Amino acid sequence: MGTRAAEQHEEARQSAARLEAEGVRNVALTWVDNAGVTRVKTIPAQRLAAAAERGVGMSPVFDVFTSDDAITESEHLGGPDGDLRLIPDLDRVTVLAAQPGWAWAPADRYDQLGRPHPACQRQFARRMVERAAAAGLELRMGFETEWVVTRAPDGTHPAATGPDETFDYPCAGPAYGMTRVVELSDYLRDVTEALAVQGLDVLQLHPEYAPGQFEVTTAAADPVRAADDVVLVRETVRAVSVRHGLRASFAPSFVAGQVGNGCHLHLGLYRDGSSLHRTPDASWGLAPDAVAFLGGVLNALPALLAIGCPSPASYLRLQPSHWAGVYQCWGVENREAALRLITGAPDDPDGGHAEVKTFDAAANPYLAVGAVLAAGLHGIETAAQLPAPHAGDPGTLGVRERARRGIVRLPATLTEAADRLEKSAPLYEAMGEVLHGAVLAVRRAEEAHFADCEPEEIAAATRWRW
Structure with missing residues (x-):
């Protein structure tokens, strides 16, 4: 030995x-x-x-x-x-x-x-981290985790399944309301305590928009650890829910037509320990490599949707004017932009990073961090640039005005996103033939399975898969 x-x-x-x-x-x-x-x-x-x-x-x-x-x-x-x-x-x-x-x-x-x-997604993410390190870059990433919680069936009266399934929400308070925290204070306390005991640094937890919906954010880490962390967060939330007689769903579309669950990816770039989002006198505070990296991510978003929004249910969530980022644009503190630049307070050492708004929890997080890294590094290699940032909601603009500003809709179906992934040479090269082919095979199979389904059927079939 x-x-x-x-x-x-x-x-x-x-x-x-x-x-x-x-x-x-x-x-x-x-x-x-x-x-x-x-x-x-x-x-x-x-x-x-x-x-x-x-x-x-x-x-x-x-x-x-x-x-x-x-x-x-x-x-x-x-x-x-x-x-x-x-x-x-x-x-x-x-x-x-x-x-x-x-x-x-x-x-x-x-x-x-x-x-x-060759198809190990966790090792793919690690290879991309190593590729970034070879270019002198360090990435810190983190996920926001959203979920919907309902009372679990008691066994004597099991809930119906399918499009007619009904839900017994354990809280009735308004979106973002303190009432929900009061109603579920024991449950939310146990979620945060379990995460903390397991070594996860909880930044915030709050009620979200949809009925029974909450969000927890944990601290950023290196990309592979960030992907590990979000897996641990989900399974911890699930386990705490079970102990409280509740059931948690991280599905992109819990109920068709309502706001769905996202899993936004936050990322910050560093070189030699210094943030590339805090460059004095640079536009938006971004160093040239940060501009090129984010430009690469923005350019690759149509293909990245097949990674970060991998289910037909994902496209039920991706609706204009729902803060899901359905247009291929970026903005400074704009929650309707697919790529949001977060400036942070000037004296905040962790302030200054970017957020990919489109992703959801049906995504394999290792694929997500690896593919975003690959797209950003390709942006640096090709000296990609960022167009002018967009302010406001692109969904409220007319078609002609969006075209004038160069704002296009991201893929509205999994088929379209998979087609873009299939044609993406940078992602093919980064993932390798075996992993790239396996991802596409699964996407095509999901497309075929749900091809003739109504939105309510898609949501019902995927509601408890994640």
Whole structure:
């Protein structure tokens, strides 16, 4: 056994011993598939060291699972053959506050010979972080997590499913109202406490616009950790909800025609520890590399929608004048722009960053951070620029005025977004043929499955998948 292998073995052994001492009996190893569903294999805590060394077996077919658990295929993936190894990230092993006796760890995927699986989304995100570092850039990212909570069926009177499903919301207060916090103060306290115990820095939690809707924001981190964090946030909210007799949904469209759940991605750029959003005398405070990076993201948004808005349900949420960012434009503190520049207070060291408004929680967060990184780095390579920022709601402008200003609608269907992803050479190069092909195969299968469905049917079919 080499020195590094021996160190990893000892680290894994100590992690397993610590978990057992804390009463942990099982560890959930998670990965997120291309439909955005968090999948899992669990192991006894005493098996953690063995899993870290040799992995846990899983089929490559999960890369072509759709949101309804159907299986499609791509040129490289599909069918019953093959095996991969799930390797837990020991640095992220977390004792779960709302699931006594359980811990969690995100996993990377390798083949039987120890080579990185080319469709592993978490390793794709890590490669993009390394590519940014090679260019002298550091990225800090964070997600806003929105969800709708209802009372769970009590078992004696199970709720109907489908378009006629009705909901028993546990709060009746107005949007953003303190009344909702009073009505669910015990539940919201337990959510924030569980997140804090698990090492997540909660910045804010508040009621949102739709009935029963809330949002929690956690502190920014390096992109891979940010993706890990949002997975942990969702599953913690879900677990706390269950303990309170509630049910949480992160679906893009909980009820067709209402405001849906977003999962906005925030990002800040740094070089040598200094923010590139705080450059004196520069337009909007942006250093040239920040302008080029954000220009690359803005240019790539039509293709990025197939990553960050991966379900037909996503396009029920993407409606004009709903703060979802459906037009390909950017603005300074403009919540209707697809790309929002947040200036922050002048004396705020964490102020000054950007927000991608369009994304939702059906997205695989590792794909989301990796693809945004790839688009931004391509912007730097090609010296992309930002057009003039837009103020106000583009949806209130006439078609001719939007055309005059160069503001176009982002894809309004998953089919259109997938077509743009298929033609995106920068994203194809960054993701690689295997991952790019698997993502497209899942998108095409989702399109076909819901092609003849009404909005209410799409929302009902996907309501409890995320």
